[in-house]
Amino acid sequence: MSKLGDLGAKLYRGEVGYDFVGKRMLWYAVSILITITAIVALAVQGLNMGIEFKGGAVFTTPKTDVTVAKATEVAEEASGHVAIVQKLGNGTMRIQVSGLDTDQANGVKTKIAADLGMKEQDVNADLVGPSWGEQIANKAWTGLAVFMVLVVVYLAIAFEWRMAVAALIALIHDLTITVGIYALVGFEVTPGTVIGLLTILGYSLYDTVVVFDGLKEASKDITKQTRYTYSEMANRSLNGTLVRSINTTVVALLPVAGLLFIGGGFLGAGMLNDISLSLFVGLAAGAYSSIFIATPLVADLKEREPAMKALRKRVLAKRASGARDEEPEGTEEGTEVVAQARAGRAAGRRR
Structure with missing residues (x-):
């Protein structure tokens, strides 16, 4: 074992x-x-609520070597809103911009594609409503x-x-x-x-x-x-x-x-x-x-x-009577209870 x-x-x-x-x-x-x-x-x-809860647009770019910092700067300049950019495992980027309607999203898509050196049709745009x-x-x-x-x-x-x-x-x-x-x-x-x-x-x-x-x-x-x-x-x-x-x-x-x-x-x-x-x-x-x-x-x-209070009293009384073989081992609570019982018994004898 x-x-x-x-x-x-x-x-x-x-x-x-x-x-x-x-x-x-x-x-x-x-x-x-x-x-x-x-x-x-x-x-x-x-x-930090996602765009699914606030509404806005999600742009997905083709595989690119553009840095996240550069893409963020371009997206925020094009939209006038805070952008969240993630570099995905296949080299593409996911750009989230909150607070955009359909017309605004189309304009932002065009600007992002132009500034990042991509074809506009290669940039996918999804509009998400807050509802x-x-x-x-x-x-x-x-x-x-x-x-x-x-x-x-x-x-x-x-x-x-x-x-x-x-x-x-x-x-x-x-x-x-x-x-x-x-x-x-x-x-x-x-x-x-x-x-x-x-x-x-x-x-x-x-x-x-x-x-x-x-x-x-x-x-x-x-x-x-x-x-x-x-x-x-x-x-x-x-x-x-x-x-x-x-x-x-x-x-x-x-x-x-x-x-x-x-x-x-x-x-x-x-x-x-x-x-x-x-x-x-x-x-x-x-x-x-x-x-x-x-x-x-x-x-x-x-x-x-x-019932549990009565049980505790019986356990204390049993331990106080000297039944050491029944004392619980390995718990500090049991040790404390036994000590209290012994102290009570000693006080009783003094009286």
């Missing part, structure tokens, strides 16, 4: 582990800081709302409402971070971006549902024992699926990274940038939230139940 496989087996059996749930306040603080940064970026810089982008955005919002409702309903039925709430918060967390990254780096938001954002919703839920399923099974008869509190059981379930979560996330990120850094960076494929950045950030944020947000939130909500 490999070292990683051996570590995974030990995590699954509870022989080793990291106290993710016990340190939940730290993870909450980190997530809140990241989320606030994303919201500030959105408020200050806003999103099309509005339809895409409205359908995306509708799809997002329906997806969220279905997720909450399904998780509430398959697991319980606390897990549904935790998963929903984790999803909102992932989407906020992904959109905030777009605002920070200035990547253009296109229909490809919308597709990527809707795609990551499923990936974000994958690891979360795996952990929740293991936790549901492990905590089925949790009130009939006095070995672990609910938070400790949640932490054990999380550690048991940790290596699996890391492996699946890395495997999913590798091809997406290839699209982002090779396809988008070196080949200059614009649509690949739009989809791959949202997928890359969303996958990473989803893996983070399933480990550091969703499961600790479930533990917080469950520990408020009277």
Whole structure:
């Protein structure tokens, strides 16, 4: 067995582990800081909406040796608007100019062809109306709302409402971070971006549902024992699926990274940038939230139940009575609970 496989087996059996749930306040603080940064970026810089949402013209040139800087200068001078120029992998160029109507687009096309030394008929011009982008955005919002409702309903039925709430918060967390990254780096938001954002919703839920399923099974008869509190059981379930979560996330990120850094960076494929950045950030944020947000939130909500409070008292009492062989290993929360129990017992003796 490999070292990683051996570590995974030990995590699954509870022989080793990291106290993710016990340190939940730290993870909450980190997530809140990241989320606030994303919201500030959105408020200050806003999103760089693509031409599909603003309307305008897209000019595609034949293969050329003209530099991006030169093409940008020519397009902006010809149109009087800001131009976005991309060098595509086959040597052609894609020039986007917002705010042009049909007559203006024809004139700009003629000027671009003349200034760049091309035949006018070789320059393709496509006019995009803003209404099309509005339809895409409205359908995306509708799809997002329906997806969220279905997720909450399904998780509430398959697991319980606390897990549904935790998963929903984790999803909102992932989407906020992904959109905030777009605002920070200035990547253009296109229909490809919308597709990527809707795609990551499923990936974000994958690891979360795996952990929740293991936790549901492990905590089925949790009130009939006095070995672990609910938070400790949640932490054990999380550690048991940790290596699996890391492996699946890395495997999913590798091809997406290839699209982002090779396809988008070196080949200059614009649509690949739009989809791959949202997928890359969303996958990473989803893996983070399933480990550091969703499961600790479930533990917080469950520990408020009277049954779980009574269980915690019984576990403390059992440990205080000297049953050291039942003390949970490898979690800081368990160690803290035992220390509190011992301190309480010593105070009782002094009285």
